[in-house]
Amino acid sequence: MTPYTHPPVLFGRSADDAPLWARLDRLCDALAATAAERDQAGGHAAAERELIRASGLLNLTTPRALGGEEVNWQTFYRTLRQVAEVDSALAHLYAFHHLQVITIRLFGTPAQQARLLSDTGSRGLFWGNALNPSDRRTIATPVEGGYRIDGPKSYCSGSVGSDRMTVSAWHEPSQSFLIGVVDTRAAGVTVVADWNAFGQKQTDSGTVHFDRVIIPDDDVLIAPGQPATPWTTLRAQFAQHVLGSLYVGLATGALRAGLAYTRERTRAWAASGVARAVDDPYTQLRYADLWLLVRTAAVLSDAASARLDEAFGQGHALQAAQRGEVAVAVAEAKIAAHRAAMAVSSGFFEQTGAGATSQTLALDRFWRNARVHTLHDPIDYKLRDIGRYVLEGRYPEPTSYS
The missing domain is CATH 1.20.140.10 (Butyryl-CoA Dehydrogenase, subunit A, domain 3)
Known part of the structure; x- marks a missing residue:
């Protein structure tokens, strides 16, 4: 079959961004070479995750002041479209990493952003998602210095193999969600690779179980009952x-x-x-x-x-x-x-x-x-x-x- 090439007829590429597009093309060539085989095999694409990590593209939306590239959103979404051309499952992982970075930029205080994002690029951290708003089974309970969260969360895109996750937990008294950050390897966090759909097989969208996991106040991005604003929405x-x-x-x-x-x-x-x-x-x-x-x-x-x-x-x-x-x-x-x-x-x-x-x-x-x-x-x-x-x-x- 014809090898992968980018589609210049769908969008232009600025000469100023040539190094970015070159990195992206190399990544897409590598993903395209195994896309059909991996689609049939399913499972966790650990090696391909490392290719994405090594490309440096996980740092595209992190602010420059925190060591990131901070491209504009039109550029980011174009990179997503190109990855999805060859492998939409890994494009989902790539995109949901950036969605969590965006979440912290929208919800986090300047101090939280500095602490949570400054090492995303330097350490090549991969963010996952446990924020499914349709699933209220994960419960938030106030404790001294923060909240305890318990229960399962389904459809957690990118959770398998992630380093950190954003998570939502239902707070019954206020009838609202707490949104915070957890380390995927923290005590009480169990990620189950139970995604088994007939498509998007390698999105690592497992179920995450939380058992008495503590989210300290410093890692709470949205407290229960906190009013929404046009910016946060x-x-x-x-x-x-x-x-x-x-x-x-x-x-x-x-x-x-x-x-x-x-x-x-x-x-x-x-x-x-x-x-x-x-x-x-x-x-x-x-x-x-x-x-x-x-x-x-x-x-x-x-x-x-x-x-x-x-x-x-x-x-x-x-x-x-x-x-x-x-x-x-x-x-x-x-x-x-x-x-x-x-x-x-x-x-x-x-x-x-x-x-x-x-x-x-x-x-x-x-x-x-x-x-x-x-x-x-x-x-x-x-x-x-x-x-x-x-x-x-x-x-x-x-x-x-x-």
């Missing part, structure tokens, strides 16, 4: 745009795989009257349709990233209306990306022929990964939010998903 938008950007990458990777197969292997249909499959007008038409889905999703993804850059630049002065505009842009991008990922990852097979279904190629991984990942939260509620916005000018209500 940006976290949901960063998380949603992680998903949408990953879907764009998946769609792009599926399109690339289909195009390569059609160019190199597909035989022209007997009734087409052409010698090559690429000269069949129906093949050209179908690929044009798929391309437009991907192109639209990529453009909307960049637009949402630009909105996030603008909003993040406001800091704590961010207003609710500005946050609302971000939520609309992110919802638009995610809907388009969802549709592109599902349509392209299935549709390209109609242009390749039966040979492309060989298990050796594992081209079905694009559809399986897209199908699993797009079930994260219902697209219908994003459509509802957009409908309310265009009909009445209502912004999406800030929640953990909107």
Whole structure:
């Protein structure tokens, strides 16, 4: 098959960032070489995690003052899309590491940020996530000097093999979550590698059990009952745009795989009257349709990233209306990306022929990964939010998903 190359037609690359893109290309080449084999094997991609760590890309979103590269959000999300083209499961790990860094930048005090992020780059720490807001089984109980947390937390992306995690625990008296930081290897923390979906097999999204784990006050990012602000609720938008950007990458990777197969292997249909499959007008038409889905999703993804850059630049002065505009842009991008990922990852097979279904190629991984990942939260509620916005000018209500 055609070797991996970046897609310059989907976005430009600044010459100033050439070293970054070179690092990213090397990483993607390495991941692409084993992606099909690892998809079939599943399990924990320990060696590939180390490739990501060695690339230095875990430090992209850490502030410069703390030893990081602090790229803008449009650049970060473009790197995510490119990793997702070749391996959407490891792109998920990569993205959720950065989502936890973003969480600390949004929720943490300057002292907490300095303490928790300054060694992320210098030690190459990999952050995982135990913050699933739909699971309230992890309970927070006040104790002297902090909180004790007990119980399981499901769908903990990147937890297996992580160094640190952000965690949410339900505080019954205030009917709200505590959000804090734990060391993955701390006493009482047990990570179970029980993720067994038919796609996104190597996201290390296990269940984490907490048994009398103490989170000291210094490691509490959001205390129970602490009121939300437009700034802190940006976290949901960063998380949603992680998903949408990953879907764009998946769609792009599926399109690339289909195009390569059609160019190199597909035989022209007997009734087409052409010698090559690429000269069949129906093949050209179908690929044009798929391309437009991907192109639209990529453009909307960049637009949402630009909105996030603008909003993040406001800091704590961010207003609710500005946050609302971000939520609309992110919802638009995610809907388009969802549709592109599902349509392209299935549709390209109609242009390749039966040979492309060989298990050796594992081209079905694009559809399986897209199908699993797009079930994260219902697209219908994003459509509802957009409908309310265009009909009445209502912004999406800030929640953990909107």
